Each structure stands twice: as C-alpha cells, then as structure tokens.
Amino acid sequence: MMPGMGREPVELLRRICLALPGASERTSHGEPAWFVGGKRPFATFADHHHDERVAFWCAAPDGAQEILVGAHPGRYFVPPYVGHRGWIGVYLDVPVDWDQVAELVAAAWREVAPKRLLAELEARESAS
Numbered sequence: 001m002m003p004g005m006g007r008e009p010v011e012l013l014r015r016i017c018l019a020l021p022g023a024s025e026r027t028s029h030g031e032p033a034w035f036v037g038g039k040r041p042f043a044t045f046a047d048h049h050h051d052e053r054v055a056f057w058c059a060a061p062d063g064a065q066e067i068l069v070g071a072h073p074g075r076y077f078v079p080p081y082v083g084h085r086g087w088i089g090v091y092l093d094v095p096v097d098w099d100q101v102a103e104l105v106a107a108a109w110r111e112v113a114p115k116r117l118l119a120e121l122e123a124r125e126s127a128s
Contacts, residue, residue: 009045009054009056009092009093009096010032010045010047012098012101013032013043013045013056013092013101013105014032014034016098016101016102016105017034017042017043017105017109018034020036020105020106020109020113020121021113021117021120021121021124022036022037022113022114022117022120023035023036023042023109024038028041028044029044031044031045031046031047032044032045033045036109036112036113036114036117037113037114037117040112040113040114041059041112042058042059042105042108042109042111042112042113043056043057043058043059043105043108043109044056044057044058046079046089050080053091053093054091054092054093055077055079055089055090055091055092055093056089056090056092056101057079057082057087057088057089057090058087058088058090058104058105058107058108059082059085059086059087059107059108059109059111059112060086060087060088060104060107060108060111061086061107061111062086064086064088064107065078065083065086065087065088068088069088074091074094075090075091075094076088076089076090076091077089077091088104090104109121
C-alpha cells in the first residue's frame with residue numbers, strides 16, 4: 001500500500017500522476033486531469049461524472065481494457081468518451097490497491113509520453 005491512505009482519492013491520484021516526468025495538471029471538463037508535456041492527456045479524475053461513482057479514467061495499452069474489465073467488472077469499467085480508444089475506468093469508491101493504481105497510471109503515462117520523457121523515466125528507474 002502507498003503511504004497516505006487516509007487522504008482523499010483525488011489527492012493520492014494527483015501525487016501518483018505528478019510524480020511522472022513532464023506531468024502537469026489542469027481542469028478538463030470540470031475534473032482534475034493530468035497531461036504529459038502539457039497537451040497529451042493520460043488520466044482524469046471522475047467524481048460522480050455521469051454516474052454516482054468516484055473513479056478515474058486512464059489511457060491503457062492495447063487489450064488491457066478488455067482483460068481488466070472482463071476479469072474485474074466491479075473494479076474496472078469502460079469509461080464514456082474515451083473508452084472507444086481503449087482507456088480504462090478504475091473505481092475509487094471500493095477498496096483500492098494504490099500500488100496497482102500507480103502501475104496503471106505509469107502505463108497510461110507511457111502510452112502518451114514522448115520518447116524523450118520515456119528515456120528520462122527509464123533512467124530514473126535504472127538509478128533506483
């Protein structure tokens with residue numbers, strides 16, 4: 001588990017997203033959203049956005065959406081607007097494995113990050 005579990009989900013998600021190279025945050029469609037290089041979205045918070053759930057949506061590698069939603073529909077879903085592009089929705093109003101969320105966010109970031117930032121993250125991971 002990640003430290004800080006008593007915090008609001010958006011605060012934990014923000015911390016995970018902003019730890020990635022070149023990540024920034026701004027409001028998009030009324031919700032906090034995270035971008036690589038200021039223009040490529042990789043994750044967005046969803047606080048009762050089109051339903052009664054708290055969740056986030058993120059980019060995902062090919063096939064991940066089908067696998068995760070199929071295996072764990074109580075935890076993952078196909079989000080509106082971006083689901084057709086393979087993004088996944090992750091419910092945050094159920095018990096959350098924040099280490100897994102960090103892995104999903106890192107994978108989302110990798111899907112949209114430019115090569116320069118990918119190399120920066122690989123160098124950072126190699127050093128630790």
